[in-house]
Amino acid sequence: MEKWLGAFMLELKNISFRYNRSKWLFKHVNLAIGQGEIVGMYGKSGSGKTTLAKIMANYLSPAEGEILIDGEKMNNEKYYPVQLIWQHPEKAINPNWKLSTIIDEAEGLNEEIFSLLGIQKEWLNRRPHELSGGELQRFCIARAFGPNTRYIVADEITSMFDALTQAQIWHAFIKLVKERNIGVLAISHHIPLLEKISDRLIDFNKLKSCPNITN
């Protein structure tokens, strides 16, 4: 009976984290993101936004608390339904691979994704150092839209784009997300951008300091 309450949400319950016995980065963070909802989050640099993003996508495990995906706890081995899009595309792509291999690595991507994100066919035969950061980031974004993705954490994904491209990318991104009913946590410094794209805005510092209020 309990499942329906938490169903179809990415829930963070009482998440606390610290790196190797240093000071607590944050304690008792609660957050829920519904399916198809875009939540924007802003906060000071160094406040632990990226760490929270990594915890949500299972790159780090929290010191305390648990993460439920549609009411379930996920194990490590399979395709993880929460995909993180990283801040620096140059590091998130194997520098020795052709970009077509990167597309192949994320199996079952839809052709429509490429045209929406403005990925050109001739880029596929190139290697990562022949493309710009913005062009690489499109591949990183496309890669996250695998058929089993249910939530996406987007950590400063458009900071290397110019304003026009930024608008184009977010337009495509929102279209894809709404089509597939994917829940998104968008992290950025740029509050006007977040206001534009998200359904709901969160200040990370408030999230950290008011542990008892569930968002």
Add this chain to the structure above:
Amino acid sequence: MKYHSISFGTRMAISRKGLLLKLLGLLSLFLIFVIGGSFIGEEQIEANMSQKNLGPSIRHLFGTDWLGRDMFFRTLSGLHLSFRVGLFSAAISTLIALILSLLSSYNKYFDAMVTILIDLLLSIPHLVTLILIAFVLGGGVKGVVVGIALTHWPSLTRVLRAELMQMKTAEYVQISKKLGKSRIWMVRNHFLPQILPQLLVGFILLFPHAILHESAITFLGFGLSPEQPAIGIILAESMKYLTAGMWWLVLFPGLSLILMVAMFEAMGNNFRKMFNPQ
């Protein structure tokens, strides 16, 4: 205002071409060694009492020894044997290094084990372990190959392990994991292609080591048996005749051994430059 064009690209291309030519030259030189060595039969190095103790001449380039055997052909077949021993032991050593470094990237317990093994083997001089292993296995080609293979992997393993450690924390590898890729898939597609250059260079640079050590323990009498035409054997036997003034028995085989080792060193270094142009 004048603009200067920067032409890093072409200059690098030229030096790469030069390196490639050098490599090809070395490769062909050493193919002559190998192919030449395999054509030498028993009749060319058999004893001929009418022609013993001759100095270097046109008929016998490296002279003949106290049994009238032609030293040129003995040296060539010795190098051929050294090459084969070097090939096998370097290949096995590289394989051990690859397996152990992959194992150490698996988790930290394996890593601790591998690190201890590396430190253990590096703390003893190669030659001591080598003599021990070859002696236990009763000498011969098998003893030498196994001995060299088991003693020469640690330094390469260390290099590969460091490379893998660095790769393991790379973002793209972590992403691959979250995309549901298995460990074997990641090893095949991410790790192996990345460490392949190091593996190849390591393999080629192991060669001269292996050959020198083979000659060394054969010279000391723990390696190949005396009837085999190895450089170490030739040198050890020739020692007795050196005082009689037969310098060619030592000089030419020794020089060709050094030449072969230097060639492999140069080849390995050129390969490294080609993969890692800095």
